[in-house]
Amino acid sequence: MEYSEIEIITHPDRYLHHIQVDNVIFGYHDKELKVLLQQTITTSKWTVTGGYVGRDESIEEAAARISSSRTGLKNLFLQQFRCFGNPDRATDAEKNPENLRKLSGIEVPEDLWIFDRFVSVGFYTLTEFSTVEIKKWSLDAACQWWPVSDLPLLMFDHKLVISEALRTLRMHIAFYPIGYELLPEKFTLPEIHALYQTILGRSLDERNFQRKLLASGIVLKLKETRPIGPHRAPYLYKFDQEKYNEGLQSGIVLAF
């Protein structure tokens, strides 16, 4: 079950101290790559969505519970990418009990456990953002998608957290297939090409892309076309489920 933030803050014995998880939830839709950020009532800055690890919970379980409580999605493929453990990753202004007391109405002690030093385990995932119903938590001022190319002012070291997650995502898509939950069942070459270009943040030669993609075996060109205008009916493609799953297990090399 998910406790309210006030329950969490006032029950230090339920959680591991000094360790938390941060989920970088990337969302793709129609040539846009976004990231889910939250803003608590105590600050104007934003953070990725994260939380604490229950005493009897694995870090993976904690990441899945927290991301599901934010997005309602149960089966997000969360992957660890890095830990963040500098002693000065939170400034004094960013751990301000007085401010929390004033804005939340909770009586918190000066040495509240959540203001002690935390090492954060970063997880990332990629989903189709148009399907997500974002849930605000009790101490959230806001929780919303932001374009990765136009982020607001971030708290702690979360600018680094996001850029490291993005670097890992870009490395992983040269090694593992993506797209299954991000594209329609049958898609055009421009659609999958746009997906890869958007995530990589650079343009890819379309012929070269097509050649490598087909050589990898993870997509099949269908005989079917999709009429999109006068004299325009591009061929449709779909993923080869078996090859795709094999690729998730043992890796492929796309190297665009």
Next chain:
Amino acid sequence: MEYSEIEIITHPDRYLHHIQVDNVIFGYHDKELKVLLQQTITTSKWTVTGGYVGRDESIEEAAARISSSRTGLKNLFLQQFRCFGNPDRATDAEKNPENLRKLSGIEVPEDLWIFDRFVSVGFYTLTEFSTVEIKKWSLDAACQWWPVSDLPLLMFDHKLVISEALRTLRMHIAFYPIGYELLPEKFTLPEIHALYQTILGRSLDERNFQRKLLASGIVLKLKETRPIGPHRAPYLYKFDQEKYNEGLQSGIVLAF
């Protein structure tokens, strides 16, 4: 400075609780890939070398301090690869205060902080093992190199820790140059070919390997040869320092 293990155990206030670092130190020499393991006096099982994080120390500083205290090497390129945070990663038998008391002579309480639940941040590095002078710690029964293909019985989840480190190393060598500290300044094609084959744990077609390696620009073929027998004098190669460093920064794609 490095405290003795007894100092560490008896000063819980100096370290972050619930979080530790584990260093998977791989060593390469002459077609052999090994890993540095330690065995404490309290058990017959082995672990990778690891330790605790000082209250004012970053996790990277802790990993560097601990690896240097084991190997004497100051500039090991330690890379995070994954966190391990299952609540049951240490069995009850593996955190046995009675045994520690008996074998070390230290009076430790039942709820000694090092026996509480720990999340471990895994770092890996690769070095030339013939240059390393291993240092045993006070509670070590042994500390030595083991072939990755023939590991002894391991404690905790360290079998997984090592296999995950190896998986990451193998992925990384398709993306980043390696070899600078592992080969002589001038080396033959069979030498660098053997290095890659040993780390990847599989054979690579030599012609294909040579072609991709030269195309990457990180090595230069010299006019010089090395006489190794009657009628045998293979050409020598060396790394292009500039291209090599560029590759470390921005990645290359070797994809052998």
